[in-house]
Amino acid sequence: MYQRLQWLGPLLGMSLFFLSPAQATSPDQxxxxxxxxxxxxGAQVLITPCGNAGEKLCGQIIWLWxxxxxxxxxxxxxxNPTAHLRDRPLIGTPIFRNFARxxxxxxxxxxxxxxxxxxxxxxxxxxxxxxxxxVTGCVLGIFCQTQIWRRPQSICPxxxxxxxxx
Numbered sequence: 001m002y003q004r005l006q007w008l009g010p011l012l013g014m015s016l017f018f019l020s021p022a023q024a025t026s027p028d029q030x031x032x033x034x035x036x037x038x039x040x041x042g043a044q045v046l047i048t049p050c051g052n053a054g055e056k057l058c059g060q061i062i063w064l065w066x067x068x069x070x071x072x073x074x075x076x077x078x079x080n081p082t083a084h085l086r087d088r089p090l091i092g093t094p095i096f097r098n099f100a101r102x103x104x105x106x107x108x109x110x111x112x113x114x115x116x117x118x119x120x121x122x123x124x125x126x127x128x129x130x131x132x133x134x135v136t137g138c139v140l141g142i143f144c145q146t147q148i149w150r151r152p153q154s155i156c157p158x159x160x161x162x163x164x165x166x
Contacts, residue, residue, distance in 0.1 A: 028101050028105075028127075029049060029055065029057060029101075031127040032047050032057060032107065032125060032127055032133065033047055033048060033049065033057070034046070034047060034151070035047075035062060035063075035151070035152050036059075036133055036149040036150065036151060036152070037149060037150050037151070037152045037155055038135075038147065038149055039135075039147035039148055039149060041065060041155065042064065042065045042066075043061055043063060043064050043065065044061070044062050044063035044064075044152055045059045045060065045061055045062065045095060045149070046059065046060055046062040047059045050097055050098055055100060055101065056097075056098045056099060056100050056109065057096075057098075057099040057100075057107060057109070057125075058094060058096065058097040058098070058099070059094070059095050059096045059097075059099075059112075060092060060093060060094045060095060061090055061091055061092065061093050061095060061115075062091065062092075063091065064090060064091060067090070067091060074089045074090075074091070075089070075090045076088060076089055076090060077089075077090055077093050077115050077118075079115060079116065079117055079118030080115070080118050081118050090115055093113075093115060094113070095112055095113045095114075095115070096109055096110065096111065096112045096113065096123065097109060097110055098110050099125060102124075105126065105127070106124040106125065106126045107124060107125040107126070108122075108123070108124045108125075109123075111123055112135070112137050114137070121137040121138060121139060122137070122138045122139075122141060123135065123136060123137045123138070124136050128148075131150075131151065131154065132148050132149065132150050133148070133149040133150075134146050134147075134148060134149075135147045135148075135149055
């Protein structure tokens with residue numbers, strides 16, 4: 001009987017692997033997943049798959065050039081329209097969620113949150129062939145602005161290398 005049940009262990013192991021909550025990323029997601037430096041390099045946003053949402057992407061602030069106010073206190077989400085969220089630190093604040101890939105290659109979701117003014121805007125993400133990311137936010141669907149985000153490692157190594165030469 002033991003011999004007949006030997007296959008059960010590997011089968012259960014494979015089942016747990018495929019049913020685990022960790023989602024494998026698709027090739028399209030892999031282009032976007034990871035840290036991104038915002039235009040102007042004032043912040044870094046980490047893009048990840050959204051929990052159990054499968055093919056959807058979420059983003060949150062993971063680093064700020066200036067993370068403290070003049071008194072040395074951590075910057076908070078003070079412009080948030082939801083009062084109980086105004087005391088949360090900006091680092092860790094989600095700025096977009098549930099972005100799904102469209103047929104044209106863009107990613108769209110529930111909008112992108114701007115902690116500078118507390119508003120959420122219609123938005124899309126587009127991976128570019130040069131390895132950068134177009135982040136387009138719109139008001140009323142007609143007034144749009146696009147930022148170009150870059151991978152932090154594409155910016156920092158040259159700066160660090162130059163600093164060590166000086």
